[in-house]
Amino acid sequence: MSDNQQTTKNYKDTVFLPNTTFPMRGGLPQKEPEIMARWERLDLYKKLRKERKGREKFILHDGPPYANGHLHIGHALNKILKDVINRSQSMMGKDANYVPGWDCHGLPIEWKIEEEYREKGRDKDEVPIEEFRRECRNFAAHWMNVQSEEFQRLGVLGDWKDPYYTMKFESEAIIAAEIGKFLMQGSLYRGSKPVMWSPVEKTALAEAEVEYNDHTSTTIFAKFELIECPIEALIGNFIVIWTTTPWTIPGNRALAYGKNIDYIVVLIKRVTDTSLALEGQTIIVSELLFENICAQCGILEYKVKNKLKGHELKGSIANHPMAKAGYDHTVPLFDGDYVTTEQGTGFVHIAPGHGPEDYDLAHIKNGIEVPDTVNENGVLMEHLPVFSGLHVLRDNLKIAQIMAEHDGLIGIGKLTHSYPHSWRSHAPVIYRNTAQWFISMDTDGLREYALSALAQTLFYPVAGQRRLTSMIENRPDWCLSRQRAWGVPIPVFVEKKSGKPLKDQKVVDRITSIFRTEGCDAWFTSPPSRFLGENYDPDSYEKVNDIADVWFDSGSTHAFVLEQREDLHSPADLYLEGSDQHRGWFHSSLLESSGTRFKAPYKGVLTHGFVLDEQGRKMSKSLGNVIQPQKIIQQSGADILRLWVVSSDYYDDLRIGTEILKRQSDHYRRIRNTLRYLLGALDGFDNLQSVQFDKMPELEKWVAARLFDLDKTIKEKANIYDFHAVFTELHDFCNGDLSAFYFDIRKDMLYCDAIDDESRRAALTIMDMCFKSLVAWIAPILCFTADEAWFAYTKNDEDSIHLCEYQKIPLGWENSELIKKWSKVRSIRSEVTTALEKARIESKIGGSLQASVKLSLPEEEATHLSGIDLPTLFITSDAQIVISKNSKIKVEVNLAVGDKCGRCWKILPEVITNDGICKRCEEVVTAMV
């Protein structure tokens, strides 16, 4: 026994074991920054540009993230996916130039600055606009830098030294010029629209600046006398509405009914002493709500005269409740599909200036003019009869009483309900009709252009096309203006006399060129005469002080990035963002480009889902399930995060959590160890001669055929951005084909055959190709690890795998017959391993080399094994075949006969008479001395 051990030890030095500097464990959190530093030193991005110069370009245009905070996991997903795509396109030989960008203007940054002011006790309105804008600019610049670092730490390769951003002077100039195009072609127009308005701050508010608190409103039941109706008997009866905002009555221009709602026509017979309802009058209200109305309006006795469905009122016209007091316009009735019978009367009064739905139904759908009734202080305007000077928040009871005096009501009440308030002052807000600038969807055919552009765009996944299309089909005109400070101004002058915007390309050009050198601050700091030039009198023109919707900024990136940079082109090959951007960037970019260039700025659109936690819940601070990418990078490394991206179905929502990340680390180790084994085996291969393909053993040819197929599949999948499939293929190849099969079988040959034996060299030749192929295939995904492995292989500090392309696999390696054959071989092999396991459980054998197998199998199965060395295939010491008539394969396992070779550990009869070593090993060892 001790003899044997000593012998074994002696032979160990004669075995060619794998040897490599590439460690088993990645230590990614430490290693990755080192690799980044090398990329930096090599100037990898520039070097790659030089390397790919003149090649076909692939342009994935970066959707700009908003520069106001650290990255979250969604950013990481987005940028990693972009990087994987860019790197894979580069590996396929294209010049995939990636220019990252940032969105800098807009409300959230304004808020932050305002917040800082509040902390210092300063009033925003007293700060000069240029100072305020300067602080916004500094804020955005700060976060751009932070995010840039964080993105680069993810391994994202791009032009980080010269990115684009919307607040760059040149960008601002071109954004203004783009607005100028809409102005010149006539689709930019001034209209009006109800927006959230705070009478206290005298300013428009964004949706996010509004909070909902309880508020007690005076409610009224107002009556509208029918003067025209398809059911003639109803003329002279009263439609009753209920509202919580009596101040909107002067702005009433229509009524809405629900076409399927059941209404009743009721004669009022007796009422309470205090009731405002009049005995003998006939009202029309919802049948369902009538009881409630009686209670609130003091109706004691009544008679139902008739019943009808809402649609029977189609085409009716009523008088305003204050018709006799000067409100003598007619009030048409429309079908409002949003009318419900949850509360009120089943009729809704429509004031197009004071609610989005009202605006939509009356103005958009039915062309009713929107009246101006409320000024910026929340006071009803001078031109209004009776109500002029009353305040919309304070005087509602007074308004109700006046209406009651004019016999316009049947009841007054009170209601406490959730109501929007200003985030800043906590005062109630109202919807107020405000002048706004719009881009028309239809006057210049914008909708048509956009829709036909969409039809020609490739979507990944295809569902995105329908989603965007239906949005474009249904959307109203683009409201371009914001009553804000931090953004690109709408660079328009309005002629005071005519109220029309000034359309002069020379003025637009002047504005653009000033913005280009000074930024668009100039709009706010320079006298109008500078822009107007000599042909226009500044006193006759009003300068528009609104800024543009920031979606217009980012929607114009194709104009100031893709078209401007020599190293890019438009349209981009791909836009890639989260699925929320159907409403956002995909949408605004499409409209901007369709309006000015009559085509989409992209050939393809890829959307990914949102990142959820391990249970599929959305991440939120309150749930405490937010996972920060920085933390994952610290603990596991960016390559693990990158692996997570490609092992998920990113078209759908993705989940992340501890178990999921643990699985990624498992997958990572498997791929890393495969590379490590290849590197170890290839140690010293550069001193050996490689072997011609046709001289290789069949098993090596099979590996070659697998490489060929894999190469084809990976390129196909990469071209349709299906990296989940790429990853699966790669993992299965490393796992199933190499580690569990090919490597396992070839260990004996690699370790024990003569170092320069032809078969051994053939194996190494193919393993060399495996390594070079694999490392390139994984490079777009595991960008750090691939480069680390590449360095361990080349020992060249000046090189990077990211400068390479995918290995060219010789056409002659394709062999589908061989693939088919070896799939059969492997299923027979699996029968053997199962039988070996059974013998192991019975303690017949331990390692498979202790076994000798005899398999009986039908002739046609046996033919698959012809020419294959069976003990090698099964990793046993002996194996024989017996042809049987039974269609089932039978495997008999016995102990191999002979002694164990001290070097190769096979059990062979020859070892007994050969001094503890087999003949092959003896020859090899002898030759070594």
Add this chain to the structure above:
RNA sequence: AGGCGCGUAGCUCAGUUGGUUAGAGCGCACGACUGAUAAUCGUGAGGUCGGCAGUUCAAAUCUGCCCGUGCCUACCA
């Protein structure tokens, strides 16, 4: 509430035009090896394919309803 999606083993995913006992990898359990060793190899156990109903000789796959969930709108007189 509406529009667009999603729901297959503990986890990540395959499942072509409906067609045998629903697949893979990981994890897990058990075992082997100790010459890929904080590795490697083998074997095995895991699923009423979200639920219910229907169409059909046959449904994870088609239809309807419901439940859960995500994105985008709308949350109102």
